[in-house]
Amino acid sequence: MERLTSFLCSLPPASSSMYLGMPQCQESMLKARAAVAFHHCRFAEVYALLEGNAFSPGSHPLLQQLWLRAHYMEAEIHRGRPLGAVGKYRIRRKFPLPRTIWDGEETSYCFKEKSRSVLREWYCRKPYPSPREKRDLAAATGLTATQVSNWFKNRRQRDRAATSHQGRTTTGAFLSSDEEFSPPGSPSTLFSCSQQLSAHPPPLRHLGPTQY
Structure with missing residues (x-):
């Protein structure tokens, strides 16, 4: 990071204009500047760079994490x-992702809606997918197999806790396990499953790589 800082400082002020006709180079420079600003706790500069420049979708996941981490660190x-967890949730509500690094689709804990x-529909019919099914779900949703496995684990734990708290064993309507992390503007999504879980989950349709 220190080398990157030195490199950016060594560039003449007019250098940025050289990249106006080269979007990829310009974006790389902007991301580097944002990373250096974050490293040195210059949070206002981070926010200005991310809010004031439009970035390609491929850069969104990284820059979203940078945006959130900067706000978390500043608050800490x-x-x-x-x-x-509650404090971070409040920060996310107070400082929503700017449209320059977000495509506008509702997200939750970095998962696209x-x-x-897909995960909720599958869980409703088969809450214990096999390792192969987890890999298929990962390919269909653009997530990793670990993310899929953790989602099912957390959802089962939350449903068991809610069932125990309510003193009944039937599957009722519970909040999604990742609902706490919904960004501002996300509706509170309630999801209820049928009491009889089908052994034949829905066919998977690949959504493409989301990187969320």
């Missing part, structure tokens, strides 16, 4: 203590 510095819909 001001408060003098680490943020918990289309991916979550």
